[in-house]
Amino acid sequence: MFEAVDVVEGDGGPGTVLKLTFKTGSGFFYGKEKFTKVDHANMVKESEMVEGGILDIGFSLYRLRVEIKENPKDGSGSSCLLKLTIEYEVKEEFAANASLVTTEPLLGIMSVANEHLLKSS
Template structure:
């Protein structure tokens, strides 16, 4: 089974400021301790190939399914188009029957804002579940993504 979910929000911050948060390791630093128990850099400097270990807080939706941690790898960091692709490479959903679980972050210029003081952020989850674990697809949701975008939005808009 293949599926995808996405969420989008408007942020009252210049697109370059939003990308400076979403396109780097700064997002992990911002949400560590708030939404996650820990976000540790295992390898890399924030570019393609960077690997993070993300430890979930007890009680989060994913932790409630028995997932405690996962390793994610930045597979694309496109500074020009402001797109970052992240793939779970160990643990997390891969431990409960998923073939892959990817997250795509996009910071998009707000074409309706002539002042350049706002942008949109879109986060998309793409996944594939093995047939014998198809019931686990119901565990995929955007709750944590919405929380991440909320913390990031509050942080970015506090500078305006």
């Protein structure tokens, strides 16, 4: 999905800005994402697209919230549950683009991360 992810400013906490360079053919060139909430204790991260990406096709807000929760069905503590929430606002004349909002690419990234973690443990 991404060709590169670069830290523009910040240290990973709130206010951190990432430049996401999308792979050729994705329909986007780049986007900048700003972390608006990083709560390590509750394992919650929120970010908003602040430039480029989906904002270039009529969205005025694109906010992603990632929450990691303990899996109540796993007494060993070796698995967790991931909750993804996307909030967005799209300008009326671009309403058809709302169908582009999906968690599928994010789930793909999480799946790759999961495979990496399983191999390295």
